[in-house]
Amino acid sequence: KAGVTQTPRYLIKTRGQQVTLSCSPISGHRSVSWYQQTPGQGLQFLFEYFSETQRNKGNFPGRFSGRQFSNSRSEMNVSTLELGDSALYLCASSLAAGAQSRSPLHFGNGTRLTVT
Amino acid sequence: AQKVTQAQTEISVVEKEDVTLDCVYETRDTTYYLFWYKQPPSGELVFLIRRNSFDEQNEISGRYSWNFQKSTSSFNFTITASQVVDSAVYFCALSETGANNLFFGTGTRLTVIP
Numbered sequence: 442k443a444g445v446t447q448t449p450r451y452l453i454k455t456r457g458q459q460v461t462l463s464c465s466p467i468s469g470h471r472s473v474s475w476y477q478q479t480p481g482q483g484l485q486f487l488f489e490y491f492s493e494t495q496r497n498k499g500n501f502p503g504r505f506s507g508r509q510f511s512n513s514r515s516e517m518n519v520s521t522l523e524l525g526d527s528a529l530y531l532c533a534s535s536l537a538a539g540a541q542s543r544s545p546l547h548f549g550n551g552t553r554l555t556v557t
Numbered sequence: 558a559q560k561v562t563q564a565q566t567e568i569s570v571v572e573k574e575d576v577t578l579d580c581v582y583e584t585r586d587t588t589y590y591l592f593w594y595k596q597p598p599s600g601e602l603v604f605l606i607r608r609n610s611f612d613e614q615n616e617i618s619g620r621y622s623w624n625f626q627k628s629t630s631s632f633n634f635t636i637t638a639s640q641v642v643d644s645a646v647y648f649c650a651l652s653e654t655g656a657n658n659l660f661f662g663t664g665t666r667l668t669v670i671p
Contacts, residue, residue: 444601474657484648484661497658529600535657545592546657548602 443468445549447532453555459520462552466513466534472496473515474546475507478529487530490515491537519554527556559584561651563662570639571670578634578665580649586610591625591632592650592659602648608632639669 446465454460466473474497475487486499490509507517513534519526530553533546560583570576582591593605606616608625616623620637636643646666650659 472657483663486658489657545604545607547604550599550601
């Protein structure tokens with residue numbers, strides 16, 4: 442069974458640009474969550490999608506947005522990039538959302554975004 | 558407010574030694590879940606264990622064991638007879654009411670020296 446797939450693995454963007462990251466969950470998983478990992482702030486929750494609806498959102502500015510498609514694939518968008526957005530962005534999937542889930546979060550390898 | 562503390566930033570052990578990684582958590586919820594994840598250099602977070610707040614039984618899986626104590630709000634992880642392949646960053650995480658927004662600790666970097 443294929444794991445969580447994130448594309449691209451590496452991305453270099455310039456300040457002010459926007460970027461879209463993609464995540465394909467494990468087959469059958471309907472919940473997708475996004476996390477940001479930086480040396481300074483560690484791992485922080487961005488948002489979770491289930492059945493194309495945002496279920497939870499972390500404490501990030503509106504420049505960070507996401508969506509989920511009917512096939513459970515998800516995209517994350519960051520607009521007006523800032524230097525501080527440089528991070529490893531991790532996507533995770535699980536069978537269902539929240540307490541209903543019988544499977545824990547399974548993470549992908551991440552997309553490393555560098556903003557110059 | 559929820560918080561996860563991993564006081565050990567880095568640990569080095571010689572192969573075959575036992576090592577314990579500490580995790581202390583704070584939460585006001587009576588229902589919560591605790592996790593351990595391993596992050597090798599490849600970057601992927603590998604799930605190791607999930608434990609809910611009503612199950613205080615310790616767990617053993619091969620060389621790995623976990624000690625959950627609600628009285629001290631701790632969920633410690635022990636690797637027995639460590640191996641070089643255990644070298645990674647280990648994260649403890651907390652989820653309130655089982656939601657998928659996990660609060661992670663800052664991680665402990667474990668280096669196993671051959």
